[in-house]
Amino acid sequence: MKIESYLxxxxxxxxxxxxxxxxxxxxxxxxxxxxxxxSCPTLWGLPSCAYGFVIFSLLFLVSLYANLKKVRTGWPIKINLALSGFGILFAGWFAVPEIISILSGGPFYTLGLPTCVYGLVFYILIFVVTTVAWNGHRKSEVSPVVLP
Structure with missing residues (x-):
């Protein structure tokens, strides 16, 4: 994936x-x-979705800035890769216990799954797309080998 498509x-x-x-x-x-x-899982007195909001906002701002400024280097991809990776760990920390609860006959969720799981899916999707973009960007930076 080219950086332009990613952005x-x-x-x-x-x-x-x-x-x-x-x-x-x-x-x-x-x-x-x-x-x-x-139920609203919390961390340090704030709901986990508030932290998710901050992480998603940072992802959005980095992407928007890079898009508007027509950045064609790898730094927005690297930052988004780190942020989405952190988001996977963060959302997974809250989602896994809820999934275990569901599998053991736990509560019914209005959306079928806990909202933390949907947040996790968003992070995974962003991470996969960003990884594909990073691999495409790295391939375009590699200079061809000239043999004598």
């Missing part, structure tokens, strides 16, 4: 995460209850 797709993928996590965070912070009648 067209990345803001949209991360914006979907911003909107999703932003909705969940807004419902919790301003409504006092979790969206979709779910």
């Amino acid at each position: 067209k797709a990345a803001p949209w993928l991360s914006l979907a995460g911003v909107l999703f996590a932003g909705y969940l965070t807004g419902i919790k912070l301003f409504g006092g209850a979790c969206a979709f009648n779910e």
